[in-house]
Amino acid sequence: MEIADFIFYENKLLDSERYDEWYELFAEDGVYWIPGSSQQTDPENEISIALENKLLLRLRIERLAHQRAFSLQPQVKGLRLVQNPCVLNADIKLGLIQVETNIIYSEYQADRTDIYPANVIYYLQPKQQSWEIVQKKVNLLAVDGHLPCIQLFV
Template sequence: MTTRPTNDAIAQFIYNEAALVDAGRYDEWLDLFADEAIYWLPLSAKQSDYRGEQSIACEDKMLLNVRIKRLKGPRAYSNQPPARCLHVLQAPAIEEADTKLNRFITRAPFFYVESRGDAQFFLAGRVLHRLRVENGVLRIVEKRVDLINADAALPPIFLFP
């Protein structure tokens, strides 16, 4: 059985995850993910599985790593000037805390701003984190971002809402 992290520790983990992206510390952010993790932006909040359905984005840890390398690379011409972002999160609600299964699920409403040069856009929705403890450390197994306007024409999203 896994030692249950406190609600405060889980919330701090979620806040830290967003802060790492906001600070452009993408390698540290990626280290928060389990090896088989999925980062998913579904087209609809009704979608229950990322397999076999279209998504705005659905990336495993390897693809996230490729994106991060591209963002940091000298030939990321489409990201000039570099994108910056800011996450504003409501306190995450702990929806499930099962120490026997080593599964912790949170959900939080969020507001996200991404800016490049003079252009800026906003996204809002709910973010779900499926977490587990590995060697005493929380890891993200799945991050699901449900945008309230997922069915709208969206601008290119360079970073990670």
């Protein structure tokens, strides 16, 4: 699968709420990261909005499906507009490809739509005839200002 097709597919899974399939796109040591500030460089020693390994991703996916996830009622829907991804760097020795794209993520719940523009950096590694996510870093444009509660994955 071409890199751009993989990125579009990953976002389509999120738009379609196919979280179990999305989860499988991550490497065993894969990480989903949303920095807590525009200047943040260290995900582990600085406060992040999200820093989730596969175990935490699984727990969040289970929460999204739980009948007592009251913050998700009424239903929350998400939709992403994804710009063409471009390869920033390819480290042949490590087998990692760094890919960047910009997205506009919209989240709708109870007659309210919140818009989150973001720059997304992926670190991908080959897996069979496709790719897997080693890290997905979501740099929210408005991270240094007021952010409403983001209910789903960006």
